[in-house]
Amino acid sequence: MNHTGTAMHLHEYQAKQLFEQYGIPVPEGRMVESTRDAAAAAKALGGERWVVKAQVHAGGRGKAGGVQLVDSLEAVEQVADRLLGSNLATRQTGSPGLPIHRLLIEATVDIARELYLGMLVDRGSERVTIMASAAGGMDIEEVAARDPKAILTEAIHPAVGLQGYQCRNLAFGLGLSGAEIKAFTSLLGGLYRLFEQHDASLVEVNPLVVTGAGELLALDAKLDLDDNALYRHPDTSELRDPSQEDDKERRAREHGLNYITLDGDIACMVNGAGLAMATMDLIKLHGGEPANFLDVGGGATAERVAEAFKLIVSDSKVRAILVNIFGGIVRCDLIAEGIIQALQQVDVQLPVVVRLEGTNVDKGKALLAGCGLSIITADGLTEAAQKVVGAARGEQA
Numbered sequence: 277m278n279h280t281g282t283a284m285h286l287h288e289y290q291a292k293q294l295f296e297q298y299g300i301p302v303p304e305g306r307m308v309e310s311t312r313d314a315a316a317a318a319k320a321l322g323g324e325r326w327v328v329k330a331q332v333h334a335g336g337r338g339k340a341g342g343v344q345l346v347d348s349l350e351a352v353e354q355v356a357d358r359l360l361g362s363n364l365a366t367r368q369t370g371s372p373g374l375p376i377h378r379l380l381i382e383a384t385v386d387i388a389r390e391l392y393l394g395m396l397v398d399r400g401s402e403r404v405t406i407m408a409s410a411a412g413g414m415d416i417e418e419v420a421a422r423d424p425k426a427i428l429t430e431a432i433h434p435a436v437g438l439q440g441y442q443c444r445n446l447a448f449g450l451g452l453s454g455a456e457i458k459a460f461t462s463l464l465g466g467l468y469r470l471f472e473q474h475d476a477s478l479v480e481v482n483p484l485v486v487t488g489a490g491e492l493l494a495l496d497a498k499l500d501l502d503d504n505a506l507y508r509h510p511d512t513s514e515l516r517d518p519s520q521e522d523d524k525e526r527r528a529r530e531h532g533l534n535y536i537t538l539d540g541d542i543a544c545m546v547n548g549a550g551l552a553m554a555t556m557d558l559i560k561l562h563g564g565e566p567a568n569f570l571d572v573g574g575g576a577t578a579e580r581v582a583e584a585f586k587l588i589v590s591d592s593k594v595r596a597i598l599v600n601i602f603g604g605i606v607r608c609d610l611i612a613e614g615i616i617q618a619l620q621q622v623d624v625q626l627p628v629v630v631r632l633e634g635t636n637v638d639k640g641k642a643l644l645a646g647c648g649l650s651i652i653t654a655d656g657l658t659e660a661a662q663k664v665v666g667a668a669r670g671e672q673a
Contacts, residue, residue, distance in 0.1 A: 283477050283500035285333040289380045290515050291497035294474070298466035302494045305382035307331070314356035315349050317381040328355045331378040335498070336366035336415075342376070345384070352381065385493055390483035391450055392416050393464075395471050397478075403431035404471060406464070408446045412483035438468040452486070459492045474512060475505035533572055533584055540565025541595040542668050543588040543626075545581070547572050547602060555600045558657055564665035567594045572601075581611075582618035589624055596668035598660055599630045608632045608640030616647045627652060627667035631660035 286294075289307040296302060306317035318326045330342035337343050342364045344355045356379055365373030390412035398405040408428045411419045420427050428449040430442040443461040452460055463484075471479055480498035487493060501512060534549065542564045546552040549571050556566040568591070572580050588597055601611050615630060631654040632640045644651050652667065654660035 284503055284506060284512075284515075286499045286501065286515055287331040287333070287378065287380075288329065288497050289331060289378070291479075291499035292380075292494070294470060294499065295466075295494055295497055298470040300463050300466045300470070300494055301492060302497065303382045303385050305380050308356070308379050308381055309360070309377060311353050311356045311360060314379055314381055315353045318349055318352045321381065321383045323383050325384045326352055327382045327384060328352060328359070329380040329382065330359050330364050330376045331380055332364050332366075332374040332376060334364070334366045334368040334374055336368055337364065340364055340366040340373075342366070385485060385495060386488040387483075387485045387495075388488050388490075389451075389486040390495075391486070392419070393467070393481040393484045395467055395476070395479045398431065401431050403433065404468070406430045406432065406442070406446065408450055410450050412485070414482075416480075416482065432468065438465060454490075456486060456490055456492065463492055463494075474509060475502045476500060477502045533570065533580065533587070535571075535584075535587060536569040537591070538566050538568050539593075540567045541593050542664055543567045543570070543591065543594045543597045545570050545572060545584050545588065545597065545599045545601075547606075551600065551602060555598065555657070555661075558661040559598065559665065562658075562661045562665045564661070564668060567591055581614045582621050585618050585622040585624055589622060589626065594626060596627045596629065596664050597624070598664040599628065600657065600660060601630075601632055601634075603632060603634030603637065603640065607636040608634050609636045609643060612640035612643040615651075616643065616649065619649050619651070627664070629654055629660050629664040629667060631655070631657060 289305070292302045292305070304321055306321065308314045308317050314328065325345065325347045328344045328346060330337055332342065342359065346352050346355055359376050359379060361376065363373035363375055392407070392409040392412040392414070394407040394416065396405060396407070406429065407416070409416065409419055409426050411426050416427075428446055430446055432438050432442070440461065443464050444457065446464070447457040447460045450460070467479055470476065476499060478498065478500040481494045481496060482498070483495050485493050485495045501509070506512065542559050544552060544555050544559070544566055546555050552569055552571045556569065559566050568588070570584055570587070572584050588594055599615060601608070603611055611632060619628065629652045630644055632644075641653060644653055652663055654663050
């Protein structure tokens with residue numbers, strides 16, 4: 277239930293540092309950025325076995341070789357040397373994966389049981405909702421698909437907050453008893469405070485372990501923070517790791533553009549999120565595949581449009597571009613001038629289909645028709661979608 281483009285992801289070590297501030301117990305561990313520091317960290321932690329964890333913004337690290345259990349300092353060095361500077365490709369990242377610049381070295385834990393614990397914003401119920409399961413350490417989506425009853429949920433009312441009876445309901449459902457229930461209630465309280473105070477959109481502990489001594493530990497930690505609330509948290513904003521983000525999405529954010537990379541070959545440049553979604557739907561309806569979601573916003577200035585074109589042409593998959601602008605706040609003739617300026621500034625060798633609608637639309641179309649650039653114009657959105665799909669296939673307009 278994480279929404280692309282609206283969350284800032286944290287690394288596991290960063291999430292665990294925040295966990296500790298809220299009294300949520302985590303294994304003893306150290307973040308390192310070099311092979312030499314990895315061995316030194318393991319030595320300082322003590323013991324005879326350690327876990328070496330690649331720090332990337334993706335789940336499924338263990339299956340992809342990004343989490344290694346080792347039993348000598350030499351092995352710590354070898355694994356660190358192999359992981360640092362490489363890319364880790366998991367089921368979530370696809371190819372080529374994400375770069376590994378940091379590792380988390382942790383002491384091993386005596387695990388008696390593995391549980392799952394998550395907290396997210398459920399838009400359906402408009403509540404922060406806790407999800408828990410006795411099937412920890414597994415892909416929770418698989419658990420939910422196989423046995424929905426294995427997932428326990430409690431929705432927190434915003435007026436009263438997390439209640440003791442909700443903690444007990446979940447604890448009993450997870451098969452906890454005695455001192456474990458008290459520890460779980462305390463941990464859940466800390467997790468909810470963290471969620472609220474940092475404007476999180478998702479917290480996941482998978483697995484939450486019960487140790488042989490009956491203690492609870494967050495063995496893993498995933499934390500997503502709401503992008504729209506980062507202005508309230510300047511300290512947390514500094515935890516962003518640009519190396520883990522799509523380069524085009526990062527550049528778009530710097531220019532005030534809303535951009536999300538997709539898998540298709542038809543680029544879209546639209547003003548307004550709703551219109552952008554409708555444009556993508558129509559491209560698909562006519563047999564095409566969108567290459568991106570790109571909302572240039574209400575003030576579609578020449579500079580913004582130029583930056584948007586730069587982003588689009590930097591994607592080698594793109595075979596055609598559809599510009600679909602509704603001139604409400606900004607007049608169509610000004611938008612047309614912006615498109616012409618942008619195309620003169622940015623070397624665009626791809627077919628460009630433009631559909632304008634709104635204030636001064638006839639002036640805008642006249643400007644596009646007389647500019648001397650090879651722009652394909654369309655009157656309606658259906659015609660625009662048909663023309664851009666045809667252009668992407670190499671058909672003449």
